[in-house]
Amino acid sequence: MKKILTILLLLPGLSFGQTHEANIKKIYDTELSAGHTYDNLRFLCKEIGNRLAGSPGAAAAVEWTRQLMESYGFDTVYLQPVMVPHWVRGGKDVVKIVNSQKHGTLELSALALGNTQGTGPKGLLGQVVEVKSIDHLKSLGMQVKGKIVFFNGPMDPTKVDAFEAYGGANAQRSSGAAEASKLGAIGSIVRSLSNRIDDIPHTGNQRYAADFPKIPALAISTQDAELLSDLLEDQSDLTLYLESHGQMLEEKLSYNVIGEIRGSEKPEEIIAVGGHLDSWDVGEGAHDDGAGCMQAIEVLRIYKQLGWKPKRTIRAVMWMNEENGLRGGQEYAKVAKEKGEKHIAAIESDSGGFLPTGFSSTGTDAQREKLASWVSYFLPYQVWSLNKPGGGADIGPLRDQGPILIGLEPDSQKYFIYHHTEADVFEAVDQRELELGAAAMTALVYLIEQEGI
Amino acid sequence: MKKILTILLLLPGLSFGQTHEANIKKIYDTELSAGHTYDNLRFLCKEIGNRLAGSPGAAAAVEWTRQLMESYGFDTVYLQPVMVPHWVRGGKDVVKIVNSQKHGTLELSALALGNTQGTGPKGLLGQVVEVKSIDHLKSLGMQVKGKIVFFNGPMDPTKVDAFEAYGGANAQRSSGAAEASKLGAIGSIVRSLSNRIDDIPHTGNQRYAADFPKIPALAISTQDAELLSDLLEDQSDLTLYLESHGQMLEEKLSYNVIGEIRGSEKPEEIIAVGGHLDSWDVGEGAHDDGAGCMQAIEVLRIYKQLGWKPKRTIRAVMWMNEENGLRGGQEYAKVAKEKGEKHIAAIESDSGGFLPTGFSSTGTDAQREKLASWVSYFLPYQVWSLNKPGGGADIGPLRDQGPILIGLEPDSQKYFIYHHTEADVFEAVDQRELELGAAAMTALVYLIEQEGI
Structure with missing residues (x-):
């Protein structure tokens, strides 16, 4: 830990810089030298383990992520109730x-x-x-x-x-x-x-x-x-x-877990970034999708560590029940509509904690062109592909509310070795690849909260 | 094996196609559905193991790669003698x-x-x-x-x-x-x-x-x-x-191992593609650099499997003693000069068998611009970075003979987990990532033998 602090003290400065390039470098430097993503994923995988919707593991993951986000001092942390199917092997x-x-x-x-x-x-x-x-x-x-x-x-x-x-x-x-x-x-x-x-x-x-x-x-x-x-x-x-x-039991009450930092200039404009907290009932749900959840929390945590206030509201969302029902994603969109919330972007990481290569998206031409225009900010970090169509399962239900839907695109070669198996454990995740994904997501959220989209 | 043959028979056809795009797709399809790279690497790692210059392992690797290239029916396969330092732990x-x-x-x-x-x-x-x-x-x-x-x-x-x-x-x-x-x-x-x-x-x-x-x-x-x-x-x-x-013993006779397919139109123009056959004396030298050697042999093997004849001469080179002397690379360049050979390009894979992201190079502006102009051929395969400066240790000594020097650039995040350790074993290499590297190198050699550089 001493070493990490030394490195941080040597950084040119943690305060908000003059250019997007400088601020994005601060994001990456912070994550790569003192990130929490990997240790948080270790806890989720090793102390909680797998967490199919309706299971005790899912309930534990809900409570732990709620406490984790509270410990980071986000402005608001809350649970959003959702009824989920409850299947048991x-x-x-x-x-x-x-x-x-x-x-x-x-x-x-x-x-x-x-x-x-x-x-x-x-x-x-x-x-x-x-x-x-x-x-x-x-x-x-x-x-x-x-x-x-x-x-x-x-x-x-x-x-x-x-x-x-x-x-x-x-x-x-x-x-x-x-x-x-x-x-x-x-x-x-x-x-x-x-x-x-x-x-x-x-x-x-x-x-x-x-x-x-x-x-x-x-x-x-x-x-x-x-x-x-x-x-x-x-x-x-x-x-x-x-x-x-296998049996399908009675539906159970579970939750989406949500933490947010309010925007300082346009708090009504929301950027959601998340993953799904549930997993299958084998392995530890490390790549699918503990990685995405811990990366999403890290986006907000980096803001806190750097002492930055976003212009627009940024919100980390752990959706529940992506794997066998998508109830969390559906409920999240329904509640957003009922509340009259205005999402300008929804970003999901649910393709594993592998080397990030870009972002895929669904949106208007103008939204997608603005996203693609930011490629030069990402190329120094070897994130190069910003044109691909795509998105994510949990954010799909938000589509008709107008935000651009964006998916983190990691290298896909090894995902299907681990996907939905006993082998999807913490040890299958590389720390630097996971952190590079968290940093890329934070850099993207930063550009959107600054520039809109 | 039956399945692999079925897939091959379903390919649009193995004969030489009308466009570079079509031929590069044939290269990738061949490697990803019926490549030999991974099985060859398994043999090198598991049956021979580590192979520091001067060791029995190095001698075995020389003879096995010679036989392997002969078994593939390359036009010429030969050993190039080189004296190497002989250090023992x-x-x-x-x-x-x-x-x-x-x-x-x-x-x-x-x-x-x-x-x-x-x-x-x-x-x-x-x-x-x-x-x-x-x-x-x-x-x-x-x-x-x-x-x-x-x-x-x-x-x-x-x-x-x-x-x-x-x-x-x-x-x-x-x-x-x-x-x-x-x-x-x-x-x-x-x-x-x-x-x-x-x-x-x-x-x-x-x-x-x-x-x-x-x-x-x-x-x-x-x-x-x-x-x-x-x-x-x-x-x-x-x-x-x-x-x-540790002791430095008397120098020993060893070899670079070379196999080539003669060009049909400009046989005097040589494209060398290789890796170094020696490794450190721990682990199995899987990423460093068994992967590069097996990828280089695969380039020529794919030509044989597809029944293609290159316009220019393509040559697979297994350099000896990169790790603790670079004698093989130096001798190869010296002999090339003595023989008056004309290398137009030298390509090395020595950064691990990880996901290929691009090629780095050293050469004239014209050479490097021509390389960079080919990026659209590679983007469908997620190989995107063709502008970076670089090259490789073993090909460096060829510099003053005028070829462009090119290094395969895989994702670098995990290389230094394994580099020069007991952990650099076959199991640390992912089959698809290794094959994608072999296919990328073959596609590059194809473009150079067709178009010059």
Whole structure:
């Protein structure tokens, strides 16, 4: 700590400078030499851990982030009530091949998808049919009746943006069970949405279709998906045993957690910056999205450390229930409209605590051009891409209220190694990459509170 | 493998296309769906391991890379003899505090620097004096006589480019012992050149001054450097015990390993692309620089896989002895001059197998402008920075022969976690990031062989 203080004392000065360039350098220097983001993320991951909406972990995270923001002396810190779905995994998930000529019985690495109805302890037996996509499933029609559908479309490795590859494959997970059920299937499994071949299953959200049976839906690891596919080539009558215990319980009261520093000149103009506080129920939700939450709090904390007052109001928001309901994002937008609040920008970091490369956005041409015009402020920090379309799940519901919606865009190559898995833990986050993201977000908030958008 | 072949068959076609954009897409698609870089790096790291110049590992790496390039059917594969220094560590390195009032005797995590003369088994005792830099040392003058100098200047965390922070701190390691010896010091230790506080010591090269004693020089981990510095605040008479066993043996015969595909139109114009095959004697030399070597071989392999013939000659070069002598780079340039070869470009990947962000270069304005003009070919692949000055150690000696010197510039944030340590192993390299680097280098070589520079 002594060393950190020494470095800070050597900085040219913490007071507000003459140019945007000088102030942005102060932001970066402060974060890179004395940031709190990494230690805060450590606490969230190691002391609280995972925090699916409705879980004790989520409740603990709400209270801890509230106290954390109060400890930093933000002008206002409050909880915004929101009812959330409450899904529980309920037990160990099992996918077994029971009649392999080559292996006999073989258990695969599996994890039930979120919001699924479990088989219960009796499990479920069925012959498996492999498809590569929803379209492929539909082409088989009623051939899948009474069977377990195995969705095995890989993420396209030739997509350089891994989110694009994810986007091309995730319908299998989000609506595979629903579509299979419409055709009479009795269960479904899906290849994990990962761009790496390994033994880690990835959970994630799925939605059942109304008026059709809620069939079990589980993910298996990419390695086991490859294995199962290979075995099916030689033996088309493979039978699987599925067991899962998921249940949707009664909705629960939870909260968005909000902290703000009031603007000194235009307090009515609000810049929201945040992440989602909930995570899946495995791992520690480090990249998804502890990183984004701790970065958002850091934006305001840097203002406090530097003793700066923003011209416009800046607000850190920890949205609840992004993963399996988006209730927090919806409630936040609804309340903002009811209160007549005026958001000029909403910024979300929910793509992992990796090296920041730019910001994506949705807004008017004028808003997006103003954002892009700031690229020269960011290039010294290797943040170069300010033109990409995009935004974020939790800020989407604010769209019709007019703010520009902005997403932090970190390098995407490694996100889907960790996404929705046991492996998404604090140790998977690099301190400097996380801090560079926090500094980039602070610099952006600074430009918006100074210049408007 | 079946899956990979399926993907390849679905590609629009492997033959040479009509536009540079289309051909560069073929390069990327080939590498990201069916590249060999990662598996080759696995072999180099896991089957051969570390490979300091003169070691059995280096000899094995020479023979294996020769065979590998022959197996790919390059037009010519050959070894270029070069005499290299042969330093051996000789035993376990020890740095101990022997008289701490707080801890008694305390062993620190230590690793002798390369090319150092060891203390031998009797070791060395001396009082320790902390300095923050070479200038700080010089200001103390003869006060360090008879003592052990402790260089404790951290890498500046506010430098976003970690190589810049490294550049600001590495004189302590490379010439600290030499400067301390000139002032009568009997030994030296240096804070590891890492931007993370951890318990891993980092070795690296150092050079003694002629006509002054070759005093022992060891690195300690950043964590232990912080600890030692804290202890010195309370107890200025701390005494250290140093033990190391380094010896410089007789020079040995080794080789640069070279493979080339002859140009179809201007074979006399050579584009060299490479990395250095040697590594330090700890870890596996995965990022430094197995990654660069395997990427360079991959450039030529992709040409073979696509069935393309370059207009100009492309040559993969594995330089030997970058780490503690640079003899391979010097010999390569000398032989090129003697043979009257005409290099138009020399490209090196020696900054780790991380996400590629651009290329740095040294050359004429015309050469550098031509390079920069190609940025639009790279932006779809998130490679954006083509203006930075730079190059590479092994290609530097070619400078006066006129080629543009180009360095692959990956994200620098994590390089100095692994650099010159036990932690620089295969598992520290991400497959997609490594492949994106190989594809970027191949795309660059493609543009140069097509268009000249």
